[in-house]
Amino acid sequence: MFARKFLIIPALTGALILPLIASTSFAADTTMTLTVTGGGLNISAPATIAFGSVSAGSIASMAMGSVTVTDLRGVAAGGVWVTTAIATDLTKVDLSSSIAASRMGYAAGAFSHSGTVTLTKTDVSDLTAAVTVVSASAITCGNSASWTPTMTVDVPVGTANGAYSGSVTQSVA
Numbered sequence: 001m002f003a004r005k006f007l008i009i010p011a012l013t014g015a016l017i018l019p020l021i022a023s024t025s026f027a028a029d030t031t032m033t034l035t036v037t038g039g040g041l042n043i044s045a046p047a048t049i050a051f052g053s054v055s056a057g058s059i060a061s062m063a064m065g066s067v068t069v070t071d072l073r074g075v076a077a078g079g080v081w082v083t084t085a086i087a088t089d090l091t092k093v094d095l096s097s098s099i100a101a102s103r104m105g106y107a108a109g110a111f112s113h114s115g116t117v118t119l120t121k122t123d124v125s126d127l128t129a130a131v132t133v134v135s136a137s138a139i140t141c142g143n144s145a146s147w148t149p150t151m152t153v154d155v156p157v158g159t160a161n162g163a164y165s166g167s168v169t170q171s172v173a
Helices: 002-023
Strands: 041-044 059-063 067-071 079-087 090-092 104-107 111-121 131-147 150-154 168-172
Touching: 041 168, 067 079
Parallel strands: none
Antiparallel strands: 041 067, 059 150, 067 131, 079 131, 079 168, 104 150, 111 131
């Protein structure tokens, strides 16, 4: 009988350990990362604008072509962006004469847009410093806006004949 007790105890102990080993679980965490690309704020504008011939003492006026701001930043409700314009003086090819940027104007014209955005324009008549020409407010998520600005140049009386060139830079932030 003593031998039976010795054999029963190990049998019971094994029976208790086996369920504990079978019910033990293990876990492993994996860190996930994700990079979202392509969500930015961009502006596009025509590369050139040609006013053609104009007489000294008159105002040259020309539609620039479509300017488009695309906002894919996914901004939370209430976001904003601002478009500014600044110009260089129009300088005669031989550098003998120029027309000051203070005599140049920018009028945004009508808007078309997509997404949730409220657009405001400010027509300006002096482009010597960066000035706000279009602003967007009340943005929610992605949006875009387009307009066709009219550029003007008030050519002073006595301006020398010849070809002049310069640039207007539009930026968005």
